[in-house]
Amino acid sequence: MQIKQRPFMEEELIRIEGNLLIFDEEVVLRRALNAWKKCDEKTVYNEIIALTNKITKNYFDEQKNEFIAHVEKIDEEKVEKIVGIIFERAMEEPEFCKLYVQLCQAQISADHQKAETSKFAEILITKTQRLFDFLFGEDSKNEINGPTQIEILLKEKEKMEQSLKSSRSRESSASLAEIEVKLKWKQNGFINLIGQLYLAKIVNPRIVNYCLKKMMQQLKKPTEDEEIDWRQEKVEMSILGFCSLLQLVAEDLVKNSTTNEIETLRFLLDFLYENRQRTVNRIRFSIMDTHETTAPMLSRI
Numbered sequence: 001m002q003i004k005q006r007p008f009m010e011e012e013l014i015r016i017e018g019n020l021l022i023f024d025e026e027v028v029l030r031r032a033l034n035a036w037k038k039c040d041e042k043t044v045y046n047e048i049i050a051l052t053n054k055i056t057k058n059y060f061d062e063q064k065n066e067f068i069a070h071v072e073k074i075d076e077e078k079v080e081k082i083v084g085i086i087f088e089r090a091m092e093e094p095e096f097c098k099l100y101v102q103l104c105q106a107q108i109s110a111d112h113q114k115a116e117t118s119k120f121a122e123i124l125i126t127k128t129q130r131l132f133d134f135l136f137g138e139d140s141k142n143e144i145n146g147p148t149q150i151e152i153l154l155k156e157k158e159k160m161e162q163s164l165k166s167s168r169s170r171e172s173s174a175s176l177a178e179i180e181v182k183l184k185w186k187q188n189g190f191i192n193l194i195g196q197l198y199l200a201k202i203v204n205p206r207i208v209n210y211c212l213k214k215m216m217q218q219l220k221k222p223t224e225d226e227e228i229d230w231r232q233e234k235v236e237m238s239i240l241g242f243c244s245l246l247q248l249v250a251e252d253l254v255k256n257s258t259t260n261e262i263e264t265l266r267f268l269l270d271f272l273y274e275n276r277q278r279t280v281n282r283i284r285f286s287i288m289d290t291h292e293t294t295a296p297m298l299s300r301i
Helices: 041-053 060-072 076-092 094-112 119-136 149-166 170-199 205-219 233-253 259-274 281-298
Strands: 004-008 012-017 020-023
Touching: 041 060, 041 076, 060 076, 060 094, 076 094, 076 119, 076 149, 076 170, 094 119, 094 170, 119 149, 119 170, 119 205, 119 233, 149 170, 170 205, 170 233, 205 233, 205 259, 233 259, 233 281, 259 281
Parallel strands: none
Antiparallel strands: 004 012, 012 020
16 A cells, blocks of 8 residues: 655644544644634734725625724724724715715624724724824824825925925926825815715714814914904805815704804804905805705805
C-alpha cells in the first residue's frame, strides 16, 4: 500500500494509511498575542467602502445586513472610522444620502438590541455637531479624530487665497474656483445630511431648530452703524443652508415643535423674503421658493 505524506504545521507530518489520517505528533495550536482577534481592520474598512460604492435601493436590505455584519467585526473604540466613511459619502452623494442615513439607522437599532446606548449614534451626532459649529458658529470643543473633507477644503481655500495675494496666475485662479465648487457641493450635502438625520429620528426637533436659528445668526449686523453684507460668502452660505434645511424638514418639524419655535421660524423666513432683493439671483430664487412652499406650513399654528 502506498503511503502518502506531506508537511503539516512545519515540522509535523501527516500520513494516509488506508482510510486513516495518521499524525506523527499531536497537533498543537501555536499561540500568539491576539490569536482570536475578530478581523483585520483594514480589510473591514475596505469592504465597507466597496459596499458604499454599490449601494442601491433595490438591494438595500441585503446591503444593510452586510454593513451591520462588518461593523460587528470592529471593536467599539474603532467604529469612528466607519462613521467617518458614511459621513463623507453622505455629503459627497446627496442622491444617496437617505440610504446612507438608513444604514446608520439600522446600525443604531442593532446596537440598541444589545445595549441602551449606541456608540455609533454618539459619534455620528457629535461629528455632525462639531462640523456644524465649525461652519456656522464657534469651533466645537468635542474631540473627533481627523478633520472632515469640508474642513480640509476650507484650509486649502485659505492657503490658495493667501498665495493669490502675492502672485496671481491663471492656474491658481482655476484651482481656487475648483475648490470653491467642491466646497459648495459638500456644504449643501452636509445640510441635506442634517435633514435626513432628523427625518430618520437620529437627531431631534430641538437640534434642527437650533441649526436653523444658528445659521440665521450670521445675518446679524456687525455693529449698530453697519449694514448686513448680503453678498458676503458666509451670509450666502447661511441663507442657502437655512432654505435648504427648512424645505426638507418643515412638514414634519411643525408637528414636533413648540408654537414659539414655529413662530420664530416664520419670522426668520419672512425677514429673508422681505430682503430678498438685496441678494444675488440664485439666493433670491431660493428664498422665494422656500417661502412659497413652507410659509403656509409655518402658518398652521
